[in-house]
Amino acid sequence: MNARTHSEMVGFIWSICNLLRGPYKRNEYRKVILPLTVLRRFDCVLAPTKQAVLDAYGKYAKQSESLRHEMLKRAAEQAFYNTSRLDFQLLLDDPNLVAQNLNAYIAGFSPNVREIMERFEFGAQIARMDEKNLLFQVVRSFASLDLSPTRMDSSQMGYVFEELIRLGAEQANEEAGEHFTPREVIRLMVSLLLTSEADLAKPYVVKTVYDPACGTGGMLSEAESFLRRHNEDANPRLFGQDWNDDAWSVCRSDMLIKNHDADRIILGDSFTADGYSGWTFDYMLANPPFGVEWKQQRWFIENERDTQGANGRFEAGLPRVNDGALLFLQHMLRKRQPVEPDGSGGSRIAIVFSGSPLFTGDAGSGESNIRRWIIENDWLEAIVALPDQLFYNTGISTYIWVLTNRKDDRRRGKVQLIDGRQFSEKMRRSLGNKRNELSSVQIDDLTSILGNFADGETCDITDEDPVTHQPRTQPRVVSKVFANEDFGYHKITVERPLRLSFAATPERIGRIESESAFVKLATSKKDPGPAHDAEIVKGELRQQQLRDLLDALADRTAGQLIADRDEFLARLRLVEESLQIRLTAAERRAVIAALGERDSGAEPCHGKNGHEPDPRLRDTETVPLKEDVDEYMRREVLPHVPDAWVDHSKTKIGYEIPFNRHFYVYEPPRPLQAIEADLKTLESEIAQLLTEVTS
Structure with missing residues (x-):
């Protein structure tokens, strides 16, 4: 048709x-x-x-x-x-x-x-x-x-x-995109997933294909078509699950007409009612909804994580509740077939994501931990960036992730990124947000790029010249190969010492009145009555004792600036002894807060394990996983702040895949003459419009 x-x-x-x-x-x-x-x-x-x-x-x-x-x-x-x-x-x-x-x-x-x-x-x-x-x-x-x-x-x-x-x-x-994916995108996914499979030509080969968000069954149908095109005797077995009644009904109808076992298409939520718990599959494909929250399933998912751990589906972590895409990927990874000693077995997965799973989440977050789990276990084979405006319900950037637990020797420890954003053709008529489509030739080209596994492979890309606005064709890098560690980083916490100077001046002494520990002294927790009044009187007497102590400290120091906290505390203790007043820990902190000020020229304050860090000066740095943290500090930080150090107890490992950074194309600024010409054209058009309005 x-x-x-x-x-x-x-x-x-x-x-x-x-x-x-x-x-x-x-x-x-x-x-x-x-x-x-x-x-x-x-x-x-x-x-x-x-x-x-x-x-x-x-x-x-x-x-x-x-x-x-x-x-x-x-x-x-x-x-x-x-x-x-x-x-x-x-x-x-x-x-x-x-x-x-x-x-x-x-x-x-x-x-x-x-x-x-x-x-x-x-x-x-x-x-x-x-x-x-x-x-x-x-x-x-x-x-x-x-x-x-x-x-x-x-x-x-x-x-x-x-x-x-x-x-x-x-x-x-x-959201129509929750139900199905454009067929040419599915063909690309299937091609990326299956083209490299050498055993598909075996007589009467049996392969299982699973989609946990199968919608109308488009991915299952395309996978079956691919298998039969390459081996008419193949015996694909299709499995799926979806919780949308209409989509499930259509998919199940399609399976019936094709003489498949329609009972393998299960109605229900793959997270809370996994229809294939304990099953494994040869191939898995999915296009989970973009940016859909999993608040309704939260209790069930968190309970599985907490009670089953490594035996469940969500051991790596949980993404933020407003986007459950990475939950689908963990669900699928749990259903991989084990790799046998002879190298057989294993599974391959293709899944469509928005850009969010690439980089959302800081080190230690659920998203980052999931990426770390996948990459450190060497399951991520490739990511293909797709053109925009391919999908019916969104024009955002999308990516196909290809994963497997049986990488070829040449791919082990590596991830291939493929920039396919220019591989599209304009449609004659838009369908929703879908204005672009992939041709068969472009699908074959992207599949070949994956198979070539070449770092720095280029293709001639035709786009618009930003200066002349005319079509131009030029070579552009479309494939890069990275070591797994290239996507990891240490997020280090850089501390600097707290430096305080102290002075018992009238202005600073007056600050004690607003310190919470001081105010609470004359605040009663009892109900109004004799006991309440007695407690208030007692607190007010204690407040006056503190005022007297600070006045005495002012007399002894004569308003002198003390640039060392240890020395200040020693003088404070002498005043306490002379007045026979013993400050509580909370009261002493209140005095320090009132009389102390940050002073870059003061001596560092000492804590239990060396210098006490200043929370206001605390900063974080991102250090590539391959780089030595101490060397990074010596080169990037210490020349500017020599007193800084790393609190290694706070260091976290994170993973992100900054796709755009790796395929950034520099465009030089437009010539001034071209900008001036455009401005003159706009001025002329505006003048013409004004003439038409006033005439």
Whole structure:
């Protein structure tokens, strides 16, 4: 099916919504369109074997249910069947009974199809349309559609389903990207994942493919198509899970039509109700929703982390609650097959992320710890930056991560970054936010770049010259290879000593009145009464003692500036002894705070383990993991602040992947003449507009 035919088919189906206007709001159209499209597809697929199924139904009517079920599937040549004599054309024979007959027709399907229609909650829509006298017209419109496999194969039908879901989600102001991914992006993911697999050509090879956020099943379908194109005897087994009812119903329908085991498509939340706990798979693909919070699943996820540790899925850490993308990756990594001693086994993973998982989170955060866990275990093979505006629901930058636990020898300890941001073509017509697409040639090129594994590989890239605004073609680096450690860093805490000078001047002595420890002395916690009053009096007497002590200190020091805290404390103790006053720790801190000021010329204050750090002067530095921290300090810090030191107890290891930094393309500033020419053009245009307005 060409793009125009595909567009026309979707347009025709969606135009049926015009019949629903009035009784249905725009955000409700999909409640009718999706289930009827699925139902009509089933109807067309079963049409060639309709009579054979009816004959088998009569022949095996008295047999056991399990035997009858198997014989009916065999007669239908599908994993499902319908025993009703009705079909979409016969439903039109009696307009007055179309609701009753449509319900009977649905009831005639095998249990696996009935479950799908129940999940669509289509029975309620039949009653609603019948009440508003819409049902016959809508069914008649769908009966005119030819959705037979000879007209539309499974891949083409998948496009139609996905486009209908996108349109329905737009009308409901939902995120369509939660349900499906553009097919050319999926093809790239599958190509990156499977092209290097040498054993795919083995006779009758069995491969398992899993998607924990399968949506309508596009990734599973493309993986199957790839495997069969390279080996027609391959036996791919597809597994998926999704918690969106509409997407799950479409995916399960697709699996039924393809004679796959539809029970392998599970409805539910992959985090809280993992349908494949304990399973492992050869290949895994996913496009988890971008920036979707996991607040609803938080208790379950944190409980698994705390109780199962390394035996659970989330041992590495948890990302911030407003983006659960990295949770999906940990979930998938838990389902890898082990690598056998002979090198067989293992798994490969491809997952689509926004830019956030590359760098969000400081050292020690959940995101950074997850990246560290992945990279230090040498599971990250490559990251491919995609062009913007590829997805229907977002124009943000996206990336494909490729991971495996059985890297080739040449890739061990290394990560390849591929800049594919210029590998796209403009679409003739935008679809939502999708304005760009990947061609087959570009998919092949990016796959080849991954296979080449060359540091510094270049491609001729055509873009717009920022000066002339004309197309230009020039070589640009599209592949770089890094050691795993290149993405790691030490976040060190640089301390400097606290330096205080002291003086018992009237101004500083007056500050004691606002110190909390001093104020609390005359604050009673008791209820009003004699005890309360006595406590207040006692506190006020203590406050006066402190005032007297500070006045005595002022007399002894004569307002002298003391640039050493140890010396100041020694003089303070002498005054305490002479007045026979013993300060509490809190009172002594209050005196130090009142009479002391930071002074860069003062002596460092001493603590238990050397100099006491000044929190106000505390700073952090990021030191590449490969670099010696002491050498970094000698070169970058100590020449400027010689008294600084590193508090190694606070050092954290972090990991980030600053993709843009590695592929930054410098563009020289535009010539002054070009800027002046543009300004003159703008001035002329503004003058023309003003003339038109005033005339």
